Amino acid sequence: MRRFISGTRFMLFFSFVCLSVFLLSAMYIGGSAAKERSLLEYRKQYYKDQSHKLAYAVQTHIRSERLSKDEIQLLHHFSAVYTFAFRYYAADGSILLFDSADNRPLAAEPYDFDVPIIVEGNLIGYIKTYFDLSRHDFSYYPGSTMESSRPNAYIFAGLLILSVFLSFVMAKKLSNPIIASSKVADHIAGGIRGTRMPVTGTSEMKQLASTINALVTEFDRQEGWRKQMMQDLTHELRTPLTSLLSRIDAILDGILPATEENMHKIHTEIDRLCRLVDDLEKLSEAEGARFELNIEQVEMTQLVKDVYDGFLFMSKGKGIHLTFRKPHVPCYAEVDPDRIIQIVSNMVSNAIKYTQAGGSVEIGLYPADIGIIIYCQDNGIGISKKELSLVFNRFYRVDKSRRRKNASGGIGVGLSIAKALVEAHGGTIGVESAPGKGSKFYFNI
Secondary structure, eight states: HHHHHHHHHHHHHHHHHHHHHHHHHHHHHOOOOOOHHHHHHEEEEEEEHHHHHHHHHHHHHOOSSSOOOHHHHHHHHHHHHHHEEEEEETTTOOOEEEEEESSSOOOEEEEEEEEEEEETTEEEEEEEEEEEETTTOOTOOGGGGGGGOHHHHHHHHHHHHHHHHHHHHHHHHHHHHHHHHHHHHHHHHHOOOTOOOOSSSSSHHHHHHHHHHHHHHHHHHHHHHHHHHHHHHHHHHHHHHHHHOOOHHHHHHSSSSHHHHHHHHHHHHHHHHHHHHHHHHHHHHHHHHHOOOOOOOEEHHHHHHHHHHHHHHHHHTTTOOOEEEEOOOOOEEEOOOHHHHHHHHHHHHHHTHHHHHOEEEEEEEEETEEEEEEEEEEEOOOOOHHHHHHHHHOOSSOOHHHHHHHHTOOOSSSSHHHHHHHHOOOOEEEEEEETTTEEEEEOOO
């Protein structure tokens, strides 16, 4: 019961009903008050008209200021005909000549009205009528039937019932997507991630469902990357550790001599482990955004040229033609030069690594509307369209067979670190590639 009361559907229904009752009550009270004011003015106008009718009757039969016995008898007759009390005063207004108000009950809401009696242009007296605005009997006020509030009460009750029904319909319509999404969310939290939230309801609910579905998809992708990462780490650690253990066991057992050559091979494996740990530390810093940028104004052409010069020896050793395309204008930017060198070096290193002997790699930069574009283009193995969106993910490498054989390869974190560094500078990084035609990595600062 408590869960039902605290549920979305009941809360919406209760809120709609309360709002409807409040609005209908305000309309009913306001309408009744306005009607009461209108009817009161109508009642007063009716009493004024009755007063003028009485004054006209008096004025027709009484011709002088002094009243005769017949005229007094006539006023008694008028008093019996008209249901309201009245008094007749002399012209000076101080002498009471006739009074029918003495034998009338006191009025709860008194209302009086004065009408002068004028005969042949001369004021001969006053008629002062007395009414009770609280009386609603038909004999006293014929319009009392118009003042019945029963029709309004019926209308109010009908609108209230209709509002309760519409509140239930609206609450159900609005809560259905929320309840369905809640059930799907329970399934997702329970590990059943194959389900997706229904994209229904209001625009905000549709957006929420679409966002959660995208998050679940991304979570599944991250889970796949995590499993792949564990496999990569296991392989990368097992290979050098197995080699180290076997060589050290062989030396301890006397199978291999402790020569300089064997010590050098052990050192190589240890160096590989150190590079692995260093890459993992860089990745941790990049993803945790713990690195600091030492920003200064740098001439980007010379900075990229320095990177180009540093890779000339490596490219020649592999038989790759490395070129540098210099812009025609100076290119200055507020950057951390060490971090930019790290980004460009990573792109150039990858380009040389995945370009066959006899191939070419071009480094360059040029100014654009979005900033300075720095790029590295090669004609190496290229990247398939399916993998283009994954190359900046951590531990992802395109050439999976190569990574198992080439001990000099990294663990696939270089581009993810480069992406984090570029975004820390407020820029973006991207890639264009096709299998067998090479790749072009670029970023803007």
